[in-house]
Amino acid sequence: xxxxxxxxxxxxxxxxxxxxxxxxxxxxxxxxxxxxxxxxxxxxxxxxxxxxxxxxxxxxxxxxxxxxxxxxxxxxxxxxxxxxxxxxxxxxxxxxxxxxxxxxxxxxxxxxxxxxxxxxxxxxxxxxxxxxxxxxxxxxxxxxxxxxxxxxxxxxxxxxxxxxxxxxxxxxxxxxxxxxxxxxxxxxxxxxxxxxxxxxxxxxxxxxxxxxxxxxxxxx
Amino acid sequence: xxxxxxxxxxxxxxxxxxxxxxxxxxxxxxxxxxxxxxxxxxxxxxxxxxxxxxxxxxxxxxxxxxxxxxxxxxxxxxxxxxxxxxxxxxxxxxxxxxxxxxxxxxxxxxxxxxxxxxxxxxxxxxxxxxxxxxxxxxxxxxxxxxxxxxxxxxxxxxxxxxxxxxxxxxxxxxxxxxxxxxxxxxxxxxxxxxxxxxxxxxxxxxxxxxxxxxxxxxxxxxxxxxxxxxxxxxxxxxxxxxxxxxxxxxxxxxxxxxxxxxxxxxxxxxxxxxxxxxxxxxxxxxxxxxxxxxxxxxxxxxxxxxxxxxxxxxxxxxxxxxxxxxxxxxxxxxxxxxxxxxxxxxxxxxxxxxxxxxxxxxxxxxxxxxxxxxxxxxxxxxxxxxxxxxxxxxxxxxxxxxxxxxxxxxxxxxxxxxxxxxxxxxxxxxxxxxxxxxxxxxxxxxxxxxxxxxxxxxxxxxxxxxxxxxxxxxxxx
Numbered sequence: 001x002x003x004x005x006x007x008x009x010x011x012x013x014x015x016x017x018x019x020x021x022x023x024x025x026x027x028x029x030x031x032x033x034x035x036x037x038x039x040x041x042x043x044x045x046x047x048x049x050x051x052x053x054x055x056x057x058x059x060x061x062x063x064x065x066x067x068x069x070x071x072x073x074x075x076x077x078x079x080x081x082x083x084x085x086x087x088x089x090x091x092x093x094x095x096x097x098x099x100x101x102x103x104x105x106x107x108x109x110x111x112x113x114x115x116x117x118x119x120x121x122x123x124x125x126x127x128x129x130x131x132x133x134x135x136x137x138x139x140x141x142x143x144x145x146x147x148x149x150x151x152x153x154x155x156x157x158x159x160x161x162x163x164x165x166x167x168x169x170x171x172x173x174x175x176x177x178x179x180x181x182x183x184x185x186x187x188x189x190x191x192x193x194x195x196x197x198x199x200x201x202x203x204x205x206x207x208x209x210x211x212x213x214x215x216x217x218x219x220x
Numbered sequence: 221x222x223x224x225x226x227x228x229x230x231x232x233x234x235x236x237x238x239x240x241x242x243x244x245x246x247x248x249x250x251x252x253x254x255x256x257x258x259x260x261x262x263x264x265x266x267x268x269x270x271x272x273x274x275x276x277x278x279x280x281x282x283x284x285x286x287x288x289x290x291x292x293x294x295x296x297x298x299x300x301x302x303x304x305x306x307x308x309x310x311x312x313x314x315x316x317x318x319x320x321x322x323x324x325x326x327x328x329x330x331x332x333x334x335x336x337x338x339x340x341x342x343x344x345x346x347x348x349x350x351x352x353x354x355x356x357x358x359x360x361x362x363x364x365x366x367x368x369x370x371x372x373x374x375x376x377x378x379x380x381x382x383x384x385x386x387x388x389x390x391x392x393x394x395x396x397x398x399x400x401x402x403x404x405x406x407x408x409x410x411x412x413x414x415x416x417x418x419x420x421x422x423x424x425x426x427x428x429x430x431x432x433x434x435x436x437x438x439x440x441x442x443x444x445x446x447x448x449x450x451x452x453x454x455x456x457x458x459x460x461x462x463x464x465x466x467x468x469x470x471x472x473x474x475x476x477x478x479x480x481x482x483x484x485x486x487x488x489x490x491x492x493x494x495x496x497x498x499x500x501x502x503x504x505x506x507x508x509x510x511x512x513x514x515x516x517x518x519x520x521x522x523x524x525x526x527x528x529x530x531x532x533x534x535x536x537x538x539x540x541x542x543x544x545x546x547x548x549x550x551x552x553x554x555x556x557x558x559x560x561x562x563x564x565x566x567x568x569x570x571x572x573x574x575x576x577x578x579x580x581x582x583x584x585x586x587x588x589x590x591x592x593x594x595x596x597x598x599x600x601x602x603x604x605x606x607x608x609x610x611x612x613x614x615x616x617x618x619x620x621x622x623x624x625x626x627x628x629x630x631x632x633x634x635x636x637x638x639x640x641x642x643x644x645x646x647x648x649x650x651x652x653x654x655x656x657x658x659x660x661x662x663x664x665x666x667x668x669x670x671x672x673x674x675x676x677x678x679x680x681x682x683x684x685x686x687x688x689x690x691x692x693x694x695x696x697x
Contacts (some may be wrong), residue, residue: 005305012286015523022276028269110505133487142501169472178468183496192443196358198381202405207443
């Protein structure tokens with residue numbers, strides 16, 4: 001379709017965008033800032049309002065907190081990325097028996113049907129959180145595949161309080177996303193939801209029915 | 221997809237007004253959306269600053285449009301996203317069909333995309349033996365009934381729970397009748413999860429395309445967008461050419477104002493940034509990602525500096541939520557892909573201002589749409605401009621179908637009027653007849669009936685003002 005390309009760009013150039021570019025006053029984005037402890041409270045408030053659940057943990061005990069949750073919910077298994085930092089730490093601390101840790105260590109084609117039917121929960125790390133609105137920042141990739149946080153009915157996500165950003169605007173700058181991005185990056189603010197039937201909120205429409213944030217308090 | 225006949229909004233609107241269930245469904249939904257949006261903007265100063273910033277970002281994108289599209293293409297290509305261009309919907313459909321057929325794809329699972337509605341993609345694919353399945357819950361609901369969206373954000377907003385309950389029990393295999401929203405949602409989840417698993421390809425729209433990084437941004441709550449774009453081996457994204465933005469920093473304010481304006485949410489459940497297909501070491505994600513950039517009349521809109529503002533639109537739907545006309549007649553009465561105020565300015569520019577001239581008149585010009593628009597599109601001003609375009613053929617105008625909405629009867633009326641006003645004797649005679657006999661004209665008389673269709677018949681005074689002034693000793697000085 002080179003012809004279409006040439007024709008479209010030709011018409012746009014002939015149509016002409018002339019005149020100076022309007023300036024950008026970003027003060028309204030800049031001033032959304034909070035001290036670290038308040039960031040945590042805001043994130044929690046925002047995410048709890050859309051049915052996200054929180055588990056409090058410390059840098060030392062978070063694997064045990066994850067395990068206790070799995071035991072309490074009697075989860076048969078938990079899918080995780082064995083080569084990610086969080087995944088490796090989880091596996092190292094995982095007691096035998098009970099909830100089985102399933103490594104996501106092969107192409108999805110090898111177990112797609114199983115992923116959709118028998119996997120009970122998925123565990124991922126995060127690269128940060130967004131205080132203003134509530135939300136987790138994830139960069140799926142080879143260590144933590146994309147579907148880990150999407151297909152299993154429960155998504156457990158590890159969030160360190162020190163990694164919270166004020167807003168998405170600040171996060172884009174802090175994480176350098178504006179310059180280069182991996183094939184997939186995303187923000188998640190709660191479990192999957194819809195209001196398409198009579199404006200009534202319903203959770204768990206396509207993605208996870210529950211989102212559990214394991215919040216590690218690592219603020220000094 | 222140009223309409224061939226003149227479509228009269230006044231007729232479909234009149235029919236819609238007679239449906240009390242429809243009016244109740246829309247009234248409830250719109251009232252809810254208005255108050256939710258309002259709650260998200262507690263500080264008028266913040267709102268205005270955010271609107272100004274968003275407007276500036278979109279204006280800058282449009283001023284640099286050809287350059288940014290080329291940059292987007294280069295960045296995407298570098299990332300492994302294959303870029304295609306289509307001048308028309310027909311071209312875009314053919315292009316996508318070609319991609320699917322070359323890979324033997326038989327099923328296409330879709331995330332919500334208004335551009336694909338514009339293309340009537342589902343019907344086209346079906347005609348070529350490819351099953352296109354809508355996976356957004358609202359889109360799924362209307363697809364079951366063979367309907368089109370009645371709102372750009374909430375496509376099934378015209379239906380209530382009872383209607384959907386009946387529909388599911390009839391159309392979904394083994395479904396029992398329930399009015400419980402959670403149970404209805406669970407039924408759709410079950411059906412659609414299997415579709416995601418089995419689909420040969422996924423299709424999505426694009427909320428923002430980032431030129432600098434070659435990133436496609438998708439805003440959604442349900443997760444069906446992520447499912448459609450990450451589970452099947454092939455992902456095809458379609459976008460209108462105006463969707464490009466210079467950089468990711470510019471996307472943050474637009475995203476902030478989009479979700480708040482649309483559904484009164486500070487943030488959506490998912491904000492998904494797609495910058496490439498499955499990487500070398502990745503274990504999932506599509507093997508191929510394609511981006512189709514569609515024109516379909518947009519470059520023509522772009523050529524007019526005033527009308528170009530139409531292309532700033534970020535498709536939040538706030539203009540329809542706040543429109544007194546839309547709230548009363550619903551989305552289907554517009555008989556257009558894009559209903560409501562934005563549809564009233566977009567549809568005539570895409571399909572021809574002559575055949576769709578009724579749309580630009582279907583407004584009270586109350587100004588609510590312009591006031592809530594997050595990117596300050598002057599919708600009322602553009603409506604007035606298009607009313608003129610419909611009846612005038614200015615040689616410098618680039619508007620589709622300009623001048624073709626001119627009515628012969630209106631033309632004759634004005635000529636007669638001018639002739640009478642230029643001749644004092646004729647004017648006095650006409651005034652004498654109008655005052656003495658005007659009241660006797662039946663309401664259904666030619667010309668008069670256009671006025672009396674929605675108004676009571678005016679009864680002229682027995683004597684004209686100048687007659688009275690003469691009689692009472694007044695003077696024209």
